[in-house]
Every structure is written in structure tokens, then in C-alpha cells.
Amino acid sequence: MKSNYPLACIFDLDGVIVDTAKYHFLAWRALANELGFEFTEEDNERLKGVSRMRSLDIMLEVGNVTLSEDEKIRVADKKNNLYVSYIEKMTPDEILPGVEDFLKTLKESDVKIALGSASKNTPLILSRTGLVPYFDVVVDGNMVEKAKPDPEVFLMGAKLLNVPPSSCYVFEDAAAGVEAANRAGMYCVGIGSPEILKQANKVIAGFDGITPDKLFI
Ligand code: BG6
Ligand code: MG
Numbered sequence: 001m002k003s004n005y006p007l008a009c010i011f012d013l014d015g016v017i018v019d020t021a022k023y024h025f026l027a028w029r030a031l032a033n034e035l036g037f038e039f040t041e042e043d044n045e046r047l048k049g050v051s052r053m054r055s056l057d058i059m060l061e062v063g064n065v066t067l068s069e070d071e072k073i074r075v076a077d078k079k080n081n082l083y084v085s086y087i088e089k090m091t092p093d094e095i096l097p098g099v100e101d102f103l104k105t106l107k108e109s110d111v112k113i114a115l116g117s118a119s120k121n122t123p124l125i126l127s128r129t130g131l132v133p134y135f136d137v138v139v140d141g142n143m144v145e146k147a148k149p150d151p152e153v154f155l156m157g158a159k160l161l162n163v164p165p166s167s168c169y170v171f172e173d174a175a176a177g178v179e180a181a182n183r184a185g186m187y188c189v190g191i192g193s194p195e196i197l198k199q200a201n202k203v204i205a206g207f208d209g210i211t212p213d214k215l216f217i
Pocket of ligand 1: 013014024047048049050051052055080117118119120121122141174
């Protein structure tokens with residue numbers, strides 16, 4: 001392995017590897033409309049990186065709607081069924097530009113690769129896109145107790161890879177995820193806009209045209 005390369009890279013899923021925010025949006029909007037209010041793409045921004053039940057709370061706050069715990073579970077299940085009906089049709093074409101080449105180069109360079117996502121649908125998305133073989137370890141919303149910005153998901157990834165946190169790079173598109181990486185003591189590359197990802201060590205627009213040689217310092 002080249003001396004400037006980290007021992008491991010940990011990737012967020014939604015918004016870093018695939019653009020699933022559009023499917024989350026369609027599903028939450030349908031539920032909001034059913035409850036009688038509008039839900040915009042701008043509102044959807046607030047759901048990035050946030051767990052399913054926290055997303056529901058934000059969505060209900062937008063519509064100023066209060067539900068009982070039982071009703072909340074019913075609405076979250078309905079949203080998820082709708083969301084799954086979209087993602088079960090995903091194909092490898094939906095992998096964001098440059099991501100697969102980047103993963104390939106890391107593999108060839110013996111850098112360990114983990115996935116660290118809040119989503120309980122991670123296994124389905126990885127299998128639909130054919131990306132399962134790239135990951136040495138997958139940590140998702142089914143395995144962690146504390147959601148981002150808590151560092152649990154990334155610390156578990158490093159532990160399972162048997163690599164110290166300080167030797168890990170994290171790739172994240174959400175402010176909550178950048179905070180989680182910082183709290184884990186990992187170097188964080190933000191994917192998206194520098195205004196939103198202020199706490200990241202470095203921000204790139206996406207992986208298109210980005211190689212590990214260009215990125216690692
Ligand atoms: C995150 C998304 O990756 O996963 C959030 O950015 C989403 O928007 C969260 O709410 C949980 O996803 P899921 O698939 O478990 O509902
Ligand atoms: Mg994300």
C-alpha cells in the first residue's frame with residue numbers, strides 16, 4: 001500500500017454511493033400529502049443522514065401534526081413499504097459517477113473498505129447495485145443503537161476492520177455524518193457543498209474524476 005493511503009475507508013451509503021434521497025422524498029411526500037400537508041424538497045434536506053423515526057418526527061413537525069406512538073409506527077412502516085417499492089427496482093446504473101472506479105482502486109491497493117449507514121435498507125441497496133463484493137464490513141441501521149451524529153456506526157466499522165479510528169477516512173454527505181466522523185476521530189471527506197459540510201476536513205462535489213492518488217494527503 002502507498003504510504004499516504006489510509007488503512008481503511010468508511011463510506012456512507014445514501015447520497016455518497018447512490019442517490020436515494022429522491023426516493024426517500026417521494027415516499028415522505030406521499031405520506032405528508034395523505035396527512036394533509038405539503039412536503040418540499042427543501043424540507044427533505046433536513047432528513048439527510050437522520051434515522052427513519054427521527055425523519056418522521058421532522059416530517060410531522062413540518063406539517064404541525066401530532067400522532068400517537070402507534071400511529072407513528074404505522075406511518076413509518078407505510079413510508080418504508082413505499083420506499084422499498086422504489087429501491088427494489090434499483091440497478092447498478094444508479095451508482096453515482098466515479099464511485100465504482102474509486103472502490104476498485106482502493107481494493108487493488110489493499111485499503112480496507114467498510115460501509116457505515118443509518119439505513120436499515122442497506123443490504124437491499126447493496127445487492128440491487130451489485131456492490132456487495134467491495135465491502136469487507138457493512139455496518140447499518142440494523143446494527144447500531146445510536147444514530148449519527150453519534151460516532152457509533154463509524155467506530156463499529158473501524159473495530160470490525162481491526163483498524164484504529166485515526167487510520168480511517170470517512171466519506172459523508174450529511175452534516176450529522178460529518179459530526180459523527182469528527183467525534184470518531186477520523187479524517188472526513190464531505191461529499192457535496194462546503195457551506196453545509198463546514199466541519200469536514202475536505203469537501204468534494206462527488207467521485208467523478210477523483211482518484212485515491214489525488215485525494216489522500
Ligand atoms: C440515511 C438517509 O442514510 O438513512 C436518511 O440519509 C434515512 O434520509 C436513513 O432516513 C434511514 O433509512 P431507512 O432506509 O432505514 O429508512
Ligand atoms: Mg448520506
